[in-house]
Structures are given as C-alpha cells and as structure tokens.
Amino acid sequence: MNTTTLTVTGMTCGHCEKAVERAIKQLDPAAEVKADRTQNKVEIKSNQPLTALTAAIQEEGYTVTN
Amino acid sequence: MNTTTLTVTGMTCGHCEKAVERAIKQLDPAAEVKADRTQNKVEIKSNQPLTALTAAIQEEGYTVTN
Numbered sequence: 001m002n003t004t005t006l007t008v009t010g011m012t013c014g015h016c017e018k019a020v021e022r023a024i025k026q027l028d029p030a031a032e033v034k035a036d037r038t039q040n041k042v043e044i045k046s047n048q049p050l051t052a053l054t055a056a057i058q059e060e061g062y063t064v065t066n
Numbered sequence: 067m068n069t070t071t072l073t074v075t076g077m078t079c080g081h082c083e084k085a086v087e088r089a090i091k092q093l094d095p096a097a098e099v100k101a102d103r104t105q106n107k108v109e110i111k112s113n114q115p116l117t118a119l120t121a122a123i124q125e126e127g128y129t130v131t132n
Binding site for chain 2: 012013015016018019
C-alpha cells in the first residue's frame, strides 16, 4: 500500500483524531491510519487515490493543506 | 426536574459537546442536556444529584469549575 502523510488542520481533540481515522477506514477498511492533532498530521497507508482520502477528511469538516 | 448550568472547560469541538451530552444521558436517560463549548456551559435538566452529574462529565476528561 502507498503511505501518505497529509497535513490536516482543525483537529482539536482526541475525538477529532478518531473522526478522521474513522472516515479513512470507512472509505478503505484495509487502510492503516494514525491521526496526530499535535502535529496536524494524518499518516495513511492505503491504495485509495489521494483525492479520495482528502475528500473523506474534508467531509468531516477538517482542512487538508497538502 | 432540576435545572442546573455547569461551567465546563476543555470542550474544544462539537464531538466534545456530544461526549458530554452522551455521558449525562447515559447516567440519566430522562435528562435533557445541552452543551455549549463557546460558553463553557452545560445546561442539564435532571433529578440526579449534582455530584453524579459532575462526576459523569469529569470521567469524560473535562473540568467542571462550579
């Protein structure tokens, strides 16, 4: 699987990290994902296209800046 | 039911409001509860003792200051 690190702003608490991780897992159950609000980073292993990963996070209300 | 407004700090996003509301509803399914992170307020209608309401919110990781 491809590994991507997205820069994501707007994650203010642990629930937000979980919401982002859940959105990626819903898109791709085989994905591995770790959100870190302190770094504004979401590390994702998935074969889904980057546009789909980004869209899933944006739909949760967060901003992807890369 | 008694109406109480608690001052609660640490709610940073909508998920936090929901977590607080859920904790109160779990303690007392008959309760009415509205959390407002912008005001640091949680308004609760419930007949549960204040100590129990406060404890439920603290167990979620938030601070009750009244």
